[in-house]
Amino acid sequence: MRLTISLQRTSMTWLKKQLWKVKKNYKVENVIPMAVYEKGINFENPTPNKTKTKRVPIHIPPPLSNPRKTLKEQKYYNEEPMLTFNQSTKMMEGLKQACILTKTMPIEGLPDSVHDLIGKESIPYQDELVQRAIMQANVWHTDMDKMPKRINKQKPGWRFKAEWGIKLENRSSMLVWDLLRICGVLGGKYSDLTLRRLTKNQLTGCIHTFENRQINISNASEAQVWAPRPLPQAMNTEDVDSTVTHQLPDIFPVSPFIDLPLVHLYENKTHTGWSNPKADSRFPHTMYITDNKWAKPEHKDARALMFLFAQAVAHSKEKYGMNIRQLPEPITNQCVYTDGAKFNFVTFQLNTLDTSNPDGIKNVVWIDRDNELYDRQLPFTQMMTRRTKYLDYDSAIFQKFLAMYLSGAVLTQ
Amino acid sequence: MATPAKLCNILRGITRLSLDYSITLSSLNSFAGSQIHTSAACSASKFKRAMRPNVDTSLGMGRTRYDKVVESMDKYTVRPLKMHNGAGRGPDGRIWTHGIGGGAKRNFRMVDFVRKGINETEPLVEKVDTIIYDPNRSAILALVASGTHKRYIIATENMKKGDIIKSSSHIPRMAVKPREGDSHPLGALPINTIVCCIELFPGQGGILARAGNSSGQLIRKVDGRCIIKIPSKREINVSEHCVATVGRTMLKEGRDVIGKAGRNRWLGIRPQSGLWHRKTGRFGRKLRAPPAMVTYNKPKPPPPTIYQFSS
Numbered sequence: 001m002r003l004t005i006s007l008q009r010t011s012m013t014w015l016k017k018q019l020w021k022v023k024k025n026y027k028v029e030n031v032i033p034m035a036v037y038e039k040g041i042n043f044e045n046p047t048p049n050k051t052k053t054k055r056v057p058i059h060i061p062p063p064l065s066n067p068r069k070t071l072k073e074q075k076y077y078n079e080e081p082m083l084t085f086n087q088s089t090k091m092m093e094g095l096k097q098a099c100i101l102t103k104t105m106p107i108e109g110l111p112d113s114v115h116d117l118i119g120k121e122s123i124p125y126q127d128e129l130v131q132r133a134i135m136q137a138n139v140w141h142t143d144m145d146k147m148p149k150r151i152n153k154q155k156p157g158w159r160f161k162a163e164w165g166i167k168l169e170n171r172s173s174m175l176v177w178d179l180l181r182i183c184g185v186l187g188g189k190y191s192d193l194t195l196r197r198l199t200k201n202q203l204t205g206c207i208h209t210f211e212n213r214q215i216n217i218s219n220a221s222e223a224q225v226w227a228p229r230p231l232p233q234a235m236n237t238e239d240v241d242s243t244v245t246h247q248l249p250d251i252f253p254v255s256p257f258i259d260l261p262l263v264h265l266y267e268n269k270t271h272t273g274w275s276n277p278k279a280d281s282r283f284p285h286t287m288y289i290t291d292n293k294w295a296k297p298e299h300k301d302a303r304a305l306m307f308l309f310a311q312a313v314a315h316s317k318e319k320y321g322m323n324i325r326q327l328p329e330p331i332t333n334q335c336v337y338t339d340g341a342k343f344n345f346v347t348f349q350l351n352t353l354d355t356s357n358p359d360g361i362k363n364v365v366w367i368d369r370d371n372e373l374y375d376r377q378l379p380f381t382q383m384m385t386r387r388t389k390y391l392d393y394d395s396a397i398f399q400k401f402l403a404m405y406l407s408g409a410v411l412t413q
Numbered sequence: 414m415a416t417p418a419k420l421c422n423i424l425r426g427i428t429r430l431s432l433d434y435s436i437t438l439s440s441l442n443s444f445a446g447s448q449i450h451t452s453a454a455c456s457a458s459k460f461k462r463a464m465r466p467n468v469d470t471s472l473g474m475g476r477t478r479y480d481k482v483v484e485s486m487d488k489y490t491v492r493p494l495k496m497h498n499g500a501g502r503g504p505d506g507r508i509w510t511h512g513i514g515g516g517a518k519r520n521f522r523m524v525d526f527v528r529k530g531i532n533e534t535e536p537l538v539e540k541v542d543t544i545i546y547d548p549n550r551s552a553i554l555a556l557v558a559s560g561t562h563k564r565y566i567i568a569t570e571n572m573k574k575g576d577i578i579k580s581s582s583h584i585p586r587m588a589v590k591p592r593e594g595d596s597h598p599l600g601a602l603p604i605n606t607i608v609c610c611i612e613l614f615p616g617q618g619g620i621l622a623r624a625g626n627s628s629g630q631l632i633r634k635v636d637g638r639c640i641i642k643i644p645s646k647r648e649i650n651v652s653e654h655c656v657a658t659v660g661r662t663m664l665k666e667g668r669d670v671i672g673k674a675g676r677n678r679w680l681g682i683r684p685q686s687g688l689w690h691r692k693t694g695r696f697g698r699k700l701r702a703p704p705a706m707v708t709y710n711k712p713k714p715p716p717p718t719i720y721q722f723s724s
Binding site (some may be wrong): 252253325 | 517538539540542558559561562563577606
């Protein structure tokens with residue numbers, strides 16, 4: 001290979017750069033004719049020499065020392081750990097375990113007070129509005145969050161592509177608030193609905209004692225409806241007396257305290273939701289709980305029961321004093337538990353606070369579970385946002401939702 | 414199941430050497446200061462093997478290692494623990510086993526192999542919560558609970574959710590009626606029962622017949638000793654206080670066929686070289702006399718005194 005040609009070639013770019021270094025700084029002096037000076041006109045230089053400004057040193061404050069607090073420095077630290085129950089606990093025995101802890105008798109289906117209200121009232125363009133709410137929550141909203149990883153158990157080697165869309169927690173909460181807004185249309189007909197209050201993420205709960213051990217039950221539900229007057233009791237006093245014969249379930253050899261973690265951080269007081277005991281519209285009506293993670297149906301039933309029990313106990317302790325055991329009047333409250341497509345309708349009636357013995361009167365819970373408002377069919381492989389199908393809209397489910405909302409405001413025969 | 418503390422002790426001994434091995438290398442005369450037996454025949458590979466510490470094989474040193482995870486734990490958990498991929502390397506960073514690497518990630522679950530009652534008379538009663546697939550073994554696990562405590566054990570053939578199982582350590586005068594899933598001392602069981610998770614020494618934890626779809630059989634009892642046929646058709650002689658579970662271990666569902674080469678890579682097995690392969694069972698079996706019976710009289714002696722080469 002001959003290198004002489006390439007070595008002897010002059011580099012034109014280098015030469016141009018060297019020229020430009022000189023040429024760019026070439027200055028043309030202002031030439032003013034002498035006749036102008038003779039007239040006596042003074043000139044001032046428009047481009048005076050720049051004086052160097054003093055640089056003021058910028059004061060950068062040192063980084064704030066904000067170390068993470070240790071466990072014992074936290075605000076709600078207590079030396080004695082307590083059993084806790086919140087929305088992330090998954091009890092092994094599910095509804096059976098919750099029934100033992102709260103001394104309740106479970107009944108399947110809706111109570112008569114709610115069941116009579118189904119189909120009694122209707123809203124103009126009801127089904128179209130609900131279907132629009134479903135599409136708004138699932139498709140039309142502009143959220144583009146990263147979706148969780150999918151797993152196909154039949155094909156474990158399959159890798160799904162990353163997808164962006166609306167998260168489960170946003171999807172379910174959006175649907176609940178839209179449906180509540182549709183239900184509020186009937187406020188012109190029933191004056192009680194206008195006096196109600198709606199709150200979001202409001203903490204309710206209490207500290208419950210069972211077999212000389214304390215459990216801290218607390219929950220901040222997605223939405224909570226507060227009524228101006230308490231709900232009528234769902235079961236008659238004669239039927240309540242007949243619950244003496246009911247026997248609580250047996251879960252031997254498992255203890256009812258299984259899967260309840262011991263925690264040092266807790267607040268040792270009851271939360272009714274309101275600081276002022278004489279405020280208007282402060283009776284608990286319905287709480288709307290939404291899933292943010294996948295859970296089994298038995299976990300959902302247990303959560304709904306425990307939170308309703310804790311809310312009713314907190315309300316009764318405020319009303320009748322902290323050491324109340326036998327209630328003069330039962331307290332009822334309701335719950336709607338959703339994961340965005342399925343609905344569980346739960347009604348609870350607190351008859352006693354005495355859970356030391358399994359004998360005597362029991363509390364009662366009605367559970368109507370697995371009501372599918374619509375079927376959400378995911379595609380087998382990918383493109384979730386486009387290919388997901390929403391089929392089999394069931395109009396009967398919203399009528400149940402509306403009946404739960406109207407209970408207490410509409411007089412039943 | 415070795416306890417976490419026991420595992421830590423084993424792992425700390427990795428940097429040490431035991432005199433159990435007779436190291437055979439003539440060039441080892443430089444180690445004259447340390448007391449090492451030397452003999453005539455030698456090879457470099459033998460020396461390397463001898464330098465290895467006496468590590469329990471149940472540590473899973475081949476594909477994945479959970480030594481760091483277990484060392485940080487100080488109590489039993491049901492939570493699946495993360496492991497790091499060892500790729501056939503030992504704690505010294507060199508290849509110990511060839512042909513291992515890659516594959517799907519696996520989590521480690523602490524399995525409790527010790528099953529004993531509350532007292533010598535009172536049995537421990539437990540309820541089966543779920544039946545779980547474990548990627549680290551061919552058997553299937555059962556999550557059982559009693560009181561507020563949960564643990565993993567190895568599931569038997571027909572175990573399902575909601576079953577109640579017992580684990581006792583009492584030997585009655587008459588033999589008990591065996592139920593699948595229960596565990597008893599071998600002295601309490603009738604002859605010809607099929608057992609799994611068999612202990613070699615009392616209180617040690619089940620060691621034999623733990624793989625999927627495997628079992629042993631109790632053949633006879635002689636003077637407080639029990640004779641069992643283990644899955645390799647060999648007979649062993651153990652104490653009657655050794656605990657075993659009644660029944661056969663569960664096998665996982667689905668096919669075991671490896672249809673293509675890529676499926677082996679999912680499991681973390683790398684391709685062999687094309688030159689020479691070890692013959693497997695499909696090439697037939699050589700007819701030999703049955704092996705002699707082994708008696709387990711006394712437990713393993715404690716490891717010998719340890720010498721450190723580095724100061």
